Amino acid sequence: MYYVYIVECKDGTLYTGWTVDLEKRINAHNLGKGAKYTRGRAPIELKYYEQLDSKEAALRREHAIKKLSRNDKIELIMYDI
Template identity: 65%
Template sequence: MNYVYIVQCKDGTLYTGYAVDIKKRLEEHNKGGGAKYTRGRGPVRLRYIEVCTDKSTALRREHAIKKMDRRQKEALIQSICLLGKDR
C-alpha cells in the first residue's frame, strides 16, 4: 500500500508525508528519525491518512497537500473526522 499522511507535531505544526508502511514511518518520526522537519518536533500524532493505488499517485497527492495552506489542511482532516474515521 501507498499512504499519504498528515501528522501534527508537538509544536502544533502539520507535516505531510508519504509512506509504504505507515506504522513504521510514524515510529521513525517519533524516534527522531525520518523527515528533517519532524526531528525535534516529536512526538507526532497521526491526523489524516489516505490510501493511494500506486507510488506516483501518492507522491502527486502528497505534493498537492503540501501546497495547501493550514486552513485547507485542517478542512481535509476535519472531512475525514466527520466520517467517523478520526485517527
C-alpha cells in the same frame, strides 16, 4: 499500497509525507529518525491518511496537499473524522 499522511507535531505544525508502511513511518518520526522537519518536533500524532494504489499517485497527492494552506489542511483533517 502507498499512504499519504498528515501528522501534527508537538509545536502544532503540520507535516505531510508519504510511505509504504504507515505504522513504521510514524514510529520513525517519533524516534527522531523520520523527516528532518519532524526531528526535534516529536512526539507527532497522525491526523489524516489516504491509501493510494501507486507511488506516482502518492507523490502527486502529497504534492497537492503540501500546496494547501494550513486552514485547508485542517479542513481536510476535520472532513475525514
